[in-house]
Amino acid sequence: MNHQKENIGVIGLGIMGKPMAKNLLNAGYNVTVFNRSSPSMDELSSLGAHKASSPKDVAAKSDIIITMLPDTHDVKTVILGNNGIMEGASENNIIIDMSTISPQITIEIAQSLKNNKLFMLDAPVSGGDTGAINGTLSIMVGGDKNIFDKAYPVFDVLGKNIVHMGENGKGQMTKLCNQVVVAINMEAVCESLILGAKSGLDLNKLLKAIGAGAAGSWALSNLAPRILAKDLNPGFMVKHQQKDLRLALSLAEDLSIPLPCTSLLHQFFRSIEAEGNGKLGTHSLIRYLEKLSDFKLT
Amino acid sequence: MNHQKENIGVIGLGIMGKPMAKNLLNAGYNVTVFNRSSPSMDELSSLGAHKASSPKDVAAKSDIIITMLPDTHDVKTVILGNNGIMEGASENNIIIDMSTISPQITIEIAQSLKNNKLFMLDAPVSGGDTGAINGTLSIMVGGDKNIFDKAYPVFDVLGKNIVHMGENGKGQMTKLCNQVVVAINMEAVCESLILGAKSGLDLNKLLKAIGAGAAGSWALSNLAPRILAKDLNPGFMVKHQQKDLRLALSLAEDLSIPLPCTSLLHQFFRSIEAEGNGKLGTHSLIRYLEKLSDFKLT
Numbered sequence: 014m015n016h017q018k019e020n021i022g023v024i025g026l027g028i029m030g031k032p033m034a035k036n037l038l039n040a041g042y043n044v045t046v047f048n049r050s051s052p053s054m055d056e057l058s059s060l061g062a063h064k065a066s067s068p069k070d071v072a073a074k075s076d077i078i079i080t081m082l083p084d085t086h087d088v089k090t091v092i093l094g095n096n097g098i099m100e101g102a103s104e105n106n107i108i109i110d111m112s113t114i115s116p117q118i119t120i121e122i123a124q125s126l127k128n129n130k131l132f133m134l135d136a137p138v139s140g141g142d143t144g145a146i147n148g149t150l151s152i153m154v155g156g157d158k159n160i161f162d163k164a165y166p167v168f169d170v171l172g173k174n175i176v177h178m179g180e181n182g183k184g185q186m187t188k189l190c191n192q193v194v195v196a197i198n199m200e201a202v203c204e205s206l207i208l209g210a211k212s213g214l215d216l217n218k219l220l221k222a223i224g225a226g227a228a229g230s231w232a233l234s235n236l237a238p239r240i241l242a243k244d245l246n247p248g249f250m251v252k253h254q255q256k257d258l259r260l261a262l263s264l265a266e267d268l269s270i271p272l273p274c275t276s277l278l279h280q281f282f283r284s285i286e287a288e289g290n291g292k293l294g295t296h297s298l299i300r301y302l303e304k305l306s307d308f309k310l311t
Numbered sequence: 312m313n314h315q316k317e318n319i320g321v322i323g324l325g326i327m328g329k330p331m332a333k334n335l336l337n338a339g340y341n342v343t344v345f346n347r348s349s350p351s352m353d354e355l356s357s358l359g360a361h362k363a364s365s366p367k368d369v370a371a372k373s374d375i376i377i378t379m380l381p382d383t384h385d386v387k388t389v390i391l392g393n394n395g396i397m398e399g400a401s402e403n404n405i406i407i408d409m410s411t412i413s414p415q416i417t418i419e420i421a422q423s424l425k426n427n428k429l430f431m432l433d434a435p436v437s438g439g440d441t442g443a444i445n446g447t448l449s450i451m452v453g454g455d456k457n458i459f460d461k462a463y464p465v466f467d468v469l470g471k472n473i474v475h476m477g478e479n480g481k482g483q484m485t486k487l488c489n490q491v492v493v494a495i496n497m498e499a500v501c502e503s504l505i506l507g508a509k510s511g512l513d514l515n516k517l518l519k520a521i522g523a524g525a526a527g528s529w530a531l532s533n534l535a536p537r538i539l540a541k542d543l544n545p546g547f548m549v550k551h552q553q554k555d556l557r558l559a560l561s562l563a564e565d566l567s568i569p570l571p572c573t574s575l576l577h578q579f580f581r582s583i584e585a586e587g588n589g590k591l592g593t594h595s596l597i598r599y600l601e602k603l604s605d606f607k608l609t
Contacts, residue, residue, distance in 0.1 A: 116510075139524040151524040176520040178512060186510040187520050190503040194526035197502065197572070201495035204570045205488040208559065211566045212414075212484040214476060222474040222485050226437035226449040227547075228492035230528035249525075261506065268509045271603045272502045273579075274495070274572055281571075305569045 018042050021167065022075030024068050024091055024098070025112070026053035029138070030081035032145040033111070033171050038062060040170040045074045068092070072101030077167060078108050084256055085114040092122055104130045107164055111152075111171075113137045113192075113257055116185035116264060123156065123181035132160045135181055137188035138172065139195075141249055149173045153191070155184030189261040195249075196258055196278040198232040199298050206240060207302040210310045216241050236296040240310070245290075245297040251282050252291035258282070316340050319465065320373030322366050322389055322396070323410070324351035327436070328379035330443040331409070331469050336360060338468040343372045366390070370399030375465060376406050382554060383412040390420055402428045405462055409450075409469075411435045411490075411555055414483035414562060421454070421479035430458045433479055435486035436470065437493075439547055447471045451489070453482035487559040493547075494556055494576040496530040497596050504538060505600040508608045514539050534594040538608070543588075543595040549580050550589035556580070 018041060023034040026048040034057050037044050045063040047070065048054050054064045065071040068091045072078050078098055082088050088110055092098045098108055108126060110119065110133065123133040134156035144150040150172035154161050161177045168175045178187045205228070209219045220241070224233050236248065258279040265272045284301045285293065303309050316339060321332040324346040335342050336359050343361040345368065346352050352362045363369040366389045370376050376396055380386050386408055390396045396406055406424060408417065408431065421431040432454035442448040448470035452459050459475045466473045476485045503526070507517045518539070522531050534546065556577040563570045582599045583591065601607050 139521065139526065141525065144524075151520060153520045174520070174523045176516055178516055178520060183510070183512060186507065186512055187517055190507040190510075190512070190517055191521040191524070191526045193503045193506060194499040194521065194528070194531065197499035198496055198526070198528055200572050201492040201499070204495065204573050205491045208491060208563055208566070208568055208570065209484065209488040211568050212481070212488075212562065214481060214484055214488070218474055218476055219485055219488055222449060222451045222472070222476060223437065223489040223492065225472045226442070226489070227439065227529050227533075228437065228489045228496070230492070230496055230530075231525050232528075233492065235525075264510065265506055268506070269604065270506055270509050270606070272506060273575065273603075274498050275502050277571065277575075305571075306567065308568070 019076035020045065020074060022046070022065070022071035022078040023081070024071055024078065025081040026057060027081065028142045029145045031057065032142065033079070033081065034062060035060060036148045036170050037167070045071050047071045067096040068098045069096040069101035072098040072106065076106060077164060078102070078106065080108070080110045080112060082112045085118050088112050088114050089118060089122060093125055099126065099129060099131065102131050105132065107132045107134065107160055109134045109136050109164060109167070111136050111138055113188050113260070114185060115260055116182040116189070117267070119155070119185050120182040132157065133181060134160055134164055135184035136168065137184055139188065139191050140172070144172070152176070153178055153184045153187035155179060155181045186264065189257065189264055192254065192257040193261050193272065193275045195232070196254060197274050198230045199236065199295055200274070200278055200281065201230070202232050202237050203299045203302045206237065206299060206310060207306055207308070211306065211308055216310065236294070239294070240296050240299050245293045247292065248294035248296065250292050251285050251295055251297060254295050255279065255282055255286065255291070317374035318343065318372060320344070320363070320369035320376040321379070322369055322376065323379040324355060325379065326440050327443045329355070330440065331377070331379065332360060333358060334446045334468050335465070343369050345369045365394040366396045367394040367399035370396040370404065374404060375462060376400070376404065378406070378408045378410060380410045383416050386410050386412050387416060387420060391423055397424065397427060397429065400429050403430065405430045405432065405458055407432045407434050407462060407465070409434050409436055411486050411558070412483060413558055414480040414487070415565070417453070417483050418480040430455065431479060432458055432462055433482035434466065435482055437486065437489050438470070442470070450474070451476055451482045451485035453477060453479045484562065487555065487562055490552065490555040491559050491570065491573045493530070494552060495572050496528045497534065497593055498572070498576055498579065499528070500530050500535050501597045501600045504535065504597060504608060505604055505606070509604065509606055514608065537592070538594050538597050543591045545590065546592035546594065548590050549583050549593055549595060552593050553577065553580055553584065553589070
């Protein structure tokens with residue numbers, strides 16, 4: 014343990030939170046963890062983390078508390094609810110929410126914390142489980158700049174493209190803008206693949222021919238090959254992307270911004286959910302195009 | 312002049328054809344050119360090219376004849392029409408059409424040429440004027456493999472990602488798949504920017520935060536910065552992309568493939584044409600989103 018470093022709490026040890034906690038341990042931080050189910054806590058404990066009995070208990074043992082949870086309600090409950098972070102935290106503690114949740118609720122939670130002399134950063138990430146494991150996440154941060162600066166060494170362990178976007182909420186807003194692009198780029202890949210497939214093109218050659226030019230995208234380079242390999246495992250689950258698109262469309266509604274293709278993609282992905290396939294990766298969108306065309310990629 | 316190298320003809324000295332002809336001259340080829348208007352011919356002549364009086368005349372002086380023309384009708388006329396390439400060409404000449412045109416008409420033209428012991432390659436490109444100038448085009452080629460191999464040294468001067476896709480027509484089909492992705496990726500960028508702008512985000516920071524991860528694309532890296540700089544000059548003109556989307560949707564119709572977002576994008580870009588702005592770059596799509604939202608990026 015390095016006594017120069019802050020004590021870090023991590024709440025939520027899922028596909029993202031667990032590898033992030035490991036990276037913090039590996040970087041020499043003193044880490045206290047809490048998760049609703051215990052196997053992940055046991056695993057982290059065996060690597061040197063302390064197990065806590067509640068979010069309040071995590072907060073009591075930490076200077077910086079990270080939350081990585083499924084949705085808005087979970088974050089609000091863990092921070093402001095019974096046995097929550099606010100009950101255990103000490104003055105000037107920093108709560109970093111790295112989940113993707115409502116920007117508006119983020120602003121409200123940050124205000125509640127501020128009223129109790131606690132600081133919040135909203136710091137959602139992009140890069141998936143691979144990014145979490147390799148410590149190469151993109152991190153989009155909202156909150157006071159001096160708090161961002163204090164927390165920077167922690168972000169530096171977890172990611173590599175770390176941008177302070179402005180006040181609380183703006184990290185979340187940035188993430189939602191990210192998800193709009195991610196969802197629509199996936200449709201671009203799928204419409205191209207279905208057209209190419211029924212044209213009789215060799216789809217591997219197609220990807221080679223178009224991937225290096227103006228059609229290039231992360232989705233084309235990383236997810237199209239998985240489609241061709243018939244591997245629809247996540248990556249990033251449809252049901253989680255649907256939650257993010259719901260948040261993006263809600264923000265857009267509040268702002269009176271029509272987002273025609275984002276809105277359509279939310280509906281298209283619902284067809285994947287209707288099949289009971291919400292736990293497939295987002296590239297399972299190809300199944301929707303296949304259904305529309307009554308034609309399957311071979 | 313290098314007597315080892317074939318004589319090359321180039322018909323169509325527009326924004327793409329002119330720099331391509333220059334690159335062939337620089338590579339030591341003997342180049343004969345034809346264009347409907349003469350200033351481009353004079354410019355190429357001053358660099359060492361021979362001026363021809365018609366496509367037939369180009370063909371009579373060339374072993375390999377490249378066409379780089381606006382649309383299907385132009386290519387058909389220049390190859391099969393009066394004073395066209397077929398009238399002037401000698402047995403075993405190779406006609407390379409690098410325009411983006413109908414795959415079906417391409418197949419018909421190739422058959423007509425074959426009946427006259429002439430060979431055709433359809434070899435549309437991606438990479439824009441910059442790619443043409445720098446010789447870094449992506450080239451997607453349809454036609455006999457042995458003809459592709461013979462023409463390869465010429466492609467190698469003009470591009471750097473050169474893929475033989477199969478028989479005639481498949482180069483064009485690949486290009487249309489490319490354009491589907493290009494058009495939809497542009498919408499992804501614009502929906503994200505309008506949402507970010509009205510959320511009050513610093514859009515330069517937004518691009519930095521999301522450009523390196525799962526939202527990354529050529530459009531986000533290359534065209535979004537032009538939008539922020541309020542530079543809507545082409546790149547690639549809306550009216551040319553509209554022609555390509557029309558071809559893609561026609562191919563899709565022939566194949567009974569619904570392409571919902573490609574179809575929408577074709578309509579969205581029509582709104583830019585309705586303003587009389589078809590000569591702006593495709594990133595002027597942001598104007599459509601701005602109109603929908605009654606809000607302008609600042």
